[in-house]
Amino acid sequence: MSKTVLVLVETVDDYLPLLERAGYRLIRAPSPQLRADAIARHAGEIDAVLTRGPLGLTAGEIATLVNLRIICVIGAGYEQVDLAAAAARGITVTNGAGANAAAVADHALALLLALLRDIPRADASTRRGEWQRVISPSVSGKRLGILGLGAVGLAIAKRASLGFDMPVSYHSRTPRNDAPYTWYDSPLHLADAVDILVVATPGGAGTQHLVDAQVLDALGAEGYLVNIARASVVDTQALAAALAQGRIAGAALDVFDDEPGVSDALKALGNTVLTPHVAGQSPEAARDTVSLVLRNLQAFFAGEPVLTPVHE
Incomplete structure (x- = not known):
């Protein structure tokens, strides 16, 4: 008997046939209304849910899906999945740790280069027929700090260190003995020691506003912030104020508090590079x-251990 998977994500459609060819029946529900309708109509049929961190799965939805046995989260983050509700039902939760690390790291470096070298404004002015040869900072040799050294953080560190001769430091809850980089015991001490701070840690209550006004001030007027993780890790109001007041030099962001909405304060600033969570x-x-x-x-x-389990 085939298993039924409720698919809430909207970004991997081209590869969902991999699941169908393996015998899974898919119910696609990539919008809030389709999601609600699918859960109401098929609650007793759904064995698995495919979601992502910001879309999550609520306790109420978990209670309604009476035959749900596994929740698969694409990407590393799972902040909106109610892990307590899943655990209470004995439902397994997995994530996509490492699966997109290369793409995220590539984008982080692209944002970093675009920000420091002022690529978006240079492109826009050249298209307008202007010839503004603004002097921008070099990237090579800058001191890079990474907040969170999981699969994505390690991929960023490798690119920065080997490709751009950047000394790499990081903060995580405990030092990694397998990483040849300098560990700092807090985001504040890390920010004080680097030129560029990259946020690569999961979202959720445990990392809420790790980057606050104090951390931004420690990063300083010549410092840059890049966030390819979750917007919740950074205090957006504090960031907008620091950028507007020149307390940091610039920020490149791929994540926002109210996606797809983006703060008007961030959009109005000339020292930001913004991309739509890609x-x-x-x-x-x-x-x-x-x-x-x-x-x-x-x-x-098959009754075997899953590859990437998530625990409460």
Whole structure:
């Protein structure tokens, strides 16, 4: 008997046939209304849910899905999945740790280069027929700090260190013995020691506003912030104020508090580069993400350990 997967995500459609060819029945519900309708109509049929961190799955939805056995989250973050409700029902939760790390790291470096070298404004002025040869900072040799050294953080560190001769430091809850980078015991001390701070840590209550006004002040007037993780990790109001007042030099952001909405304060600033939460999106990343979901589903329904479990 085939298993039924409720698909709430909207970014991996081209690779969902991988699941269908493996025998899974898919119910696609990539909008709030379709989601509500699908859960109301098919509550007793759904064995698995495919979601992503910001879309999550609520306690109420988990209670309604009476035959739900596994929740697969694409991407590393799972901040809106009610893990307590899942655990209370014995429902397994997996994530996509590492599946899109290369794409996210590539985008982080692209944002970093665009920000420091002022690429968007240079492009726009050249298209207007202007010839504004503004002197921009070099990237090579800058001191890079990474907040969170998981799969994405490690991929960023490798690119920065080997490609741009950047000394790399990081903050995580505990030092990593397998990483040849300098550990700092707090975001504040890390920010004080670097020129560029990249946010690469998961979202959720445990990382809420780790980057606050104090951290931004420690980063300083010649410092830059890049966030390819979750907007919740950075205090957006404090960031907008620091940018407007010149307390930091610039910020490049791929994530925002109220997506798809973007703060008008951030959009109005000339020292920001903004992209619409696309860091983890590439054909390769989508393929690898769905492949990992498939392997987790196959392992789970075969009674074997899943590859990337998430625990409360």
